[in-house]
Amino acid sequence: MVYGAASAGRRTMTSSSSPGISLKQEGISYLVGSRLPCVIANVMRGGPGLGNIAPAQSDYFQAVKGGAHGDYRCITLAPTTCQEMFDYSVMAFNLADKYRNPVFILSDGALGQMMEPVIIPDEVPIEQHEKSWALTGAKDRKMNVVNSLFLSEKGLEEHNKVLQANFKKIEQEVLIYDEYKMDDAEHIFVAFGLVSRIVHSVVDAAREQGIKAGLLIPKTLWPFPSKRLSQLAEQAKTFMSVEMNAGQMVEDVSLAVNGRRPVYFYGRLGGAVPRQADILEALKKEIQGD
């Protein structure tokens, strides 16, 4: 239905929680292949399988690396507050239309049920992008075709090159991250979504104990703030990625740091939320172990 409504040129979105997103992978591949904009909200729960309905971040790979077939990417936004849930929803539609590509909003079962004040601006910044490709009826123009089928090897390679050029453009133009107490940080945490709010407190607690901690919060998971992490590898002594999964984003952190500094991981599984004290303990253990 999203594929059909997006073909008609309308702003379109779908949402689900983990298993439902798995079911939609076929459609996501077709949406990218046919260059259709849409927004997909995944409020992540524990997996694999039916898992549970507690908050998790174990669909990072699925959203960022792609859970469906073919070479593709989806812009992935990771809000940390209810305000960002609102702001990023607007941004997601704008980005989807601008780049003709699906955009993920990746949150979790805690953020999805959280209540916080949200300021809704008088004028919501909705961008209008022309959609001359949309199926509106072939009136005063040639027929439009929305399609991802290119049977010839050459045709499909050319189509893939167009997609890859678009992904490259996105990588050059889209990037959001936040930092906390980074100026003199020696031990840098990396966390997204709900976990970043917990790690925020961990940074303060660590500094009270004389550990110069800092925090990088990627708010786009793809594109990922790899360049910034690479810069930070010059000043930092260690990195630690904290996630509600078995270690997914940590792979992207490691790629960015590229072996120059130790990259540690702390995570909780199956819908468990990491505690501030446990995270600090994990960092101290790693540092003292060095």
Added chain:
Amino acid sequence: MAQKVHEIPKSIQNKPHHYCPGCGHGVVLSIIGELVDELGLREKAVGIAPVGCSVFLYEYYDFDSVQAAHGRAPAVATGLVRANPDLHVISYQGDGDLGAIGTAEIIHAANRNENFTTIFINNAIYGMTGGQMAPTTLIGQTSETSPYGRDPLTDGYPVRVCELLNALEGPYYLERTSVTTPAERVKTKNAIKKAFQYQMEGKGFSLVEVLSQCPTNWKMTPVESVKWVNETMKKTFPIGRVRDRGAE
């Protein structure tokens, strides 16, 4: 004086198609083209190409088209008509697409009485992939994957889609036709015309099931395949009107 008795519809591109000699797809394609012209629908029509032999429909239609994932045409059609109710959406599916992988989509779209038309080509076999047993394969019919004939004990029974959908309150118009003779072609055209008119009036969901020959995969000549539709296939899939809310 020379008189033009037939021309290619404006809504169909003037080029050779890839269908096998004797196949029913080409006949139905030209019927759709004629009706889109006659009813003045070209500028609001959106065709949906399924997966299967008719995957290239958008290469033949000369109006807006979208290619759908296997079995998902009714969901794509729903998205299109709900996003823009002014569109005239023509969904086209074969029996492998509609009757197997897309069973859920067609049942729910019909049950919601979505305002689009489905043209359902039933040739009792998977054509494009080389003649495997389909949900519509007849009892005893041989195929690449039922070399000893379809056995209901292991393979189940042929799915009668019109009758299945007739169990639902939703659908507005259901009819089964064939394209084995010029007279049957006229009946098919009338049925699809009625479906299109109901859609134009916003009446909702219509499905016209067309029994179609597949001489290549049935391993028959075109003439034999026409005979097989008339004498064998129609016993399992009787042609005629299954439901017409407009005539009630």
